[in-house]
Amino acid sequence: MALLGVVVRALIVAAAAAVASGSGLPVPGYDGLAVGFYRKTCPQAEELVLAEMREIVAEDRTLGPALLRFMLHDCFVRGCDASIMLISRNQTGERDAVPSYSLRGYEQIERIKSRLEEACPMTVSCADIIVMAARDAVYLSKGPRYPVETGRRDGKVSCDMDANNDLPPPGSNIVDLKIYFSVKNLGWKDLVVLSGSHTIGRAQCGSFAGDRLYNYSGQGKQDPSLNATYAPELRKACVAGDPKDETFVEMDPGSPYTFDLSYYREVYSNKGLFVSDQALLADKWTRDYVARMASAYSTDEYFRDYAEAMTNMGRLEVLTGDNGEIRKVCSAYVD
Structure with missing residues (x-):
């Protein structure tokens, strides 16, 4: 299991102020992440995610909390890289692990991804969509809509044993x-x-x-x-x-x-x-x-x-820059 190095924690309030300042530039985050990462390449990304999340929660209010849980399952296993989305190919993937049996949100993440592909093809990662959807699930439940760092890329490996080992069971002391x-x-x-x-x-x-x-x-x-x-x-x-x-x-x-x-x-x-x-x-x-x-x-x-x-959770073992990939379909490996 890969260990995360020393985390350089950015101040959320300062990041929010910098975005609001109108500089038009991404606010540097952690290890290649930034608030406003898609400001030039897909400026409507976050609002498109929120619009789709409004519809999803209006159709079924239980999906908001489910998508919040979805981020935990993704980030705690191999980091926030959307590996939870990959359908098993040569080995059993995370979505087939025991802790994932009751997990919901796969279809909704694909739905949001499809909307973003129409607007900005092959630009916004599935990993970032999961993080933005979780934030908006909180917001649509009358919680905060805080600035999110984006710029993650999607992982290429998904293994059920990682999920079985890395996620804290509900019976933990x-x-x-x-x-x-x-x-x-x-x-x-x-x-x-x-x-x-x-x-x-x-x-x-x-x-x-x-x-x-x-x-x-x-x-x-x-x-x-x-x-x-x-x-x-x-x-x-x-x-x-x-x-x-x-x-x-x-x-x-x-x-x-x-x-x-x-x-x-x-x-x-x-x-x-x-x-x-x-x-x-x-x-x-x-x-x-x-x-x-x-x-x-x-x-x-x-x-x-x-x-x-x-x-802090959104920074776990992220893939940025030339690492990882951008998938058109979140569940499908890029060959």
């Missing part, structure tokens, strides 16, 4: 979570901030019921940390603890399609859906952050932190 993130040179704050993505969307019972409701630590019982009033509600939906149970449960039942702070209030009340959500209370630094967000009156701090954490 805090030690495991911090290791998964540190390997990618992401810190505890990135972990606790990005976990807040669970404020929107749904999860299948099979991804959490066994650990939380029926077989905690292999002991055949309910997780003792799970809120006593919340547990019976989950049991009504997830009756068997079957890992193949595809019944959906909202991750943040109070406001499942609004990007807000209610996720942190739920976690602080021991109502986090996953073991990995509950795990945030087992570390001083992440617990303190959860507590602060749970009692916050404004989303301002969190939105700033989220923009920075998503930028």
Whole structure:
């Protein structure tokens, strides 16, 4: 597994100000990335992505959170290179890995790519589309629309074992979570901030019921940390603890399609859906952050932190310059 080097973190606010200044030039980012990378070659790229995302979310609001999750699955495995999109050829690809079984968004990324190909043929990478679509999924859920660095190129390798090994399972404890993130040179704050993505969307019972409701630590019982009033509600939906149970449960039942702070209030009340959500209370630094967000009156701090954490994740092992390729169809290898 390739390790990311030292990350030079750009300030999001400064980047936004530079773009707004009207200089017309891309704002330098990390390792060949830049805010406004397509300003000359495809100036309408970001607005075309947003327009398509508006239609996608209007047709099915569950696809916004799904496309946000899509970016995590792409970036944590071989970096943000759209390798998740490649259909298996000589080996089993990432999209066939166990963590990808419930992943949605392939058709929507291709749909956005097709729109951009009409406007700017062979210019905007699938990797950048995934990052822009995730940002707009957040924005269309009443979250921030922060500046994104672009300039990524698409990867040529996709292997299911990479996905099986690199993605943190929903049953991870805090030690495991911090290791998964540190390997990618992401810190505890990135972990606790990005976990807040669970404020929107749904999860299948099979991804959490066994650990939380029926077989905690292999002991055949309910997780003792799970809120006593919340547990019976989950049991009504997830009756068997079957890992193949595809019944959906909202991750943040109070406001499942609004990007807000209610996720942190739920976690602080021991109502986090996953073991990995509950795990945030087992570390001083992440617990303190959860507590602060749970009692916050404004989303301002969190939105700033989220923009920075998503930028950090968007820099993982990127391919730029002469590395990688630009694909016309995101799922098809370029021979």
